[in-house]
Amino acid sequence: MNAVWRASRAAVKRRRVQTFVIGLVVLCSTTTVLLALGLIAAASGPFDQAYAAQRGAHVVASFDTSKVSAEQLAGTGGRPGVEAAAGPFGQAAVAVPRGWLGSPGGSLTVVGRADPGGPVDRVEILRGRWAAAPGEIVVNWSFAGAPSPELLGTRLAVPGGGQPLTVVGFAASMSQSAGAWVTPEQLAALGPASAQMLYRFADSATDAQLRSGLAGATARLPGEALTHTQTHLALEQAFSALADAYLPFMSLFGVLGILVSCLIVANVVSGAVVSGYRHIGVLKALGFTPNQVVAVYLTMVSVPAVAGGVLGTLLGNALAGPVLKVSFSGIQTGRAAVGAVPPWVYVVCLLGMPALVLLTALVPALRAHRLPAARAISAGTAPRTGRGLRVQRVLGSTRLPRGVSLGLGQPFSRPGRTLLTMAAIVLGVTTVTLSTGLTSTMLALGQAAGADGGARVLVHADAQGNRPAPRLGDAQIEERLRALPGARHVRARGLAEVGLSGQTQPAFANFYRGNDSSYAYEIVEGRLPDAAGEIAAGPSFLTQRGLRIGDRVTLELDGRQVATTVVGRLIEGNARSVDASWETFEQLAPGARPIEYDVRLSPGADPAAYAAAAEAADPGLSVSVEDGGSAATVTVVTFSVVFTVLLTLVASLGVFNTVLLNTRERRRDLGMLKSIGMTPRQVVVMTVTSVAGLGVAGGLLGIPLGMLAHRLVVDNVGVVEFPESMKDVWHAPQLAAMLLAGVAIAVLGALLPARSAARMTIASVLHTE
Secondary structure, eight states: OHHHHHHHHHHHHHTHHHHHHHHHHHHHHHHHHHHHHHHHHHHHHHHHHHHHHTTOOSEEEEEETTTSOHHHHHHGGGSTTEEEEEEEEEEEEEEEOTTGGGOOOEEEEEEEOSOSOSSSOOOEEEEEOOOOSTTEEEEEHHHHSSOOGGGTTOEEOOTTTOOOEEEEEEEEOTTOOOSEEEOHHHHHHTOOOEEEEEEEESOOSSHHHHHHHHHHHTTTSOTTOEEEEEEHHHHHHHHTHHHHHHHHHHHHHHHHHHHHHHHHHHHHHHHHHHHTHHHHHHHHHTTOOHHHHHHHHHHHHHHHHHHHHHHHHHHHHHHHHHHHHHHTTTOOOTTOOOOSOOHHHHHIIIIIHHHHHHHHHHHHHHHHHHOOHHHHHHHHHSOOOSTTHHHHHHHHTSSSOHHHHHHHHGGGGSHHHHHHHHHHHHHHHHHHHHHHHHHHHHHHHHHHHTTTSOOEEEEEOSOOTTOOOOSSOHHHHHHHHHHSTTEEEEEEEEEEEEEETTOSSOEEEEEEEOOOGGGGGGEEEEOOOOSTTEEEEOHHHHHHTTOOTTOEEEEEETTEEEEEEEEEEESBOOTTEEEEEHHHHHHHSTTOOOSEEEEEEOTTOOHHHHHHHHHHHOTTOEEEEOOSOOHHHHHHHHHHHHHHHHHHHHHHHHHHHHHHHHHHHTHHHHHHHHHTTOOHHHHHHHHHHHHHHHHHHHHHHHHHHHHHHHHHHHTTOTTBOOOHHHHOOOOHHHHHHHHHHHHHHHHHHHHHHHHHHHHOOHHHHHHHO
16 A cells, blocks of 8 residues: 555655645536535524424414304314314504604514413523513514613503503524514403414425425314415515525536546546656566556545645635625524534535546546556557557648648547547636626626616615704705705605514515606516506516516505505515505505615716705705625625636636647647748647547537526526516627637646747657656
């Protein structure tokens, strides 16, 4: 074993370029794989663990108490398929004023529970204690934000002059079964109109299983008693919605990185075996067994593979924190906190990537196992004839420059190596094409907001911190903003947390006044709300709540209800937010004021001057100039560029290795060509031409693969639904650039060994012979 290690160590030192190529390739691939696996693990693991720990409800069901009794509801817990059940608990909606616990105001779903335990939905107390007497309330932390001890003791006035409710605790429910909890006696005083049942089913992996289990549990109840359901699958989707948006392209880049790595490692080891025939023969003549020879080559590969895997894991760990922070920003779902990447991901990367490299290297290394010593020595000294000569003769008879004709014929002498190199170029072009398409789509999304060419200014009109409330009225503020120089469009936005009839989870409703054609880019299907009783929402909101355009849903706020119709599907939107018309806001909250004004300036108008003028109009106004970008756009574009640079560099290194092996194998031929008058420039042209053709072929194959990958990614982003105009980003100049990308990858990799071959002297070649 000592002899194998010594021979392997000598091979590593002798083949420093190939060692560096393998190490860098594995480093880049390990980084991309770790980020993809970390995101996949974080998108499901924390939620599943927290949900299991709290025995979260598979289904939270609300029932109309005027149509079903408590005894009937309690009986549903013993139906076949029900693993466990809790309830019935009374349920009521309580109006919350703006600013209470820092909320935007709206409707709070309150449930009466005697204790936080039970067989289903074990609520966790984060601050304070559970409500033990009338007049006490425990608030869900997702409603109040980060629970602070200073907020304990906050009071909430009950409409109708009832006993005020005092906050005695903050709690977390993975099931999101309520916004707050009180004692059953207190809930009875609130006049509940519905009751809540919490179910866990034996089969709960799919929506179909949940529907079947709930149908079996409620089969004996009166018709239309069930008013609403909420499943754990919808909550899990909400938890990972933003991360799921990044998963397709992150995973795709990870797969591309693995494929490129395997191709290049196979190419490097195959080239090392072929160019080292004499070395193999010498080893076998010295007494190395075939297995020991294979072990030499595998050890030679494993050293840079392990080093690249370790460095790639460290780099991936450094990048994982910012990636997860962006991917789960704004998520508030129970106690499913996203921490570090799980340990198993590091184990997979540290052991899996080197193992994959060894497995890839095993196939070409077996050639050394089968090769007899005498044949290996003779193959390493005799000139190679016959391969590609026919193609060389045909090309030589053309009027092409001699360097070009010789270069175009070289790939045919090593067809296996040529195919591996071209495959690496294909994947490199695929990566460039995918990245270009993603960048174009995301930029088109960002540019749609500024299609009129004017800057965007946000004027905040709600009291925050030490800033007082505006002195001017709503109409006066809007009139002033419209009158300031440069203003083109002004849109007011109101905000409230509203309840949806029959649902336990509230929604943040944005109420707009002043929608016009300049905001049409926000809609992918239907139209923006412009009349009372109309709403629009993003794909996440509609999907999780099972809504489509034309469906009706009732909004509740401060005891008022408005029946609304979904009239539009937004390009993007928060899973907990919905857009509605200002007329709907006036019906839900008469006299409510906007919290901000969205001002679009005319092209060429100075946003800084407008901001200064707006703040001077009223000391209660705060103005910010939007930069036109978004975190999602910046994240996708940044990672696309980073991965593209990495994988393009890796593909170029694969070409570099191929050309280097070719020039070393053809040292005798190069010496003969130079002896009969070939100039260094012709050597460079011949060497670069030998892979330029592969670059063209790789571009022609990689472009459609990249376009297919782009469509696969943009069609599976859950939080954004791109219109067809933003997906159709391919034009003739771009496709031509993508074709040149294949040539650029090939030339970039071939240039250094080509220049080295050009500087080679005839004397040095003869000396090595």
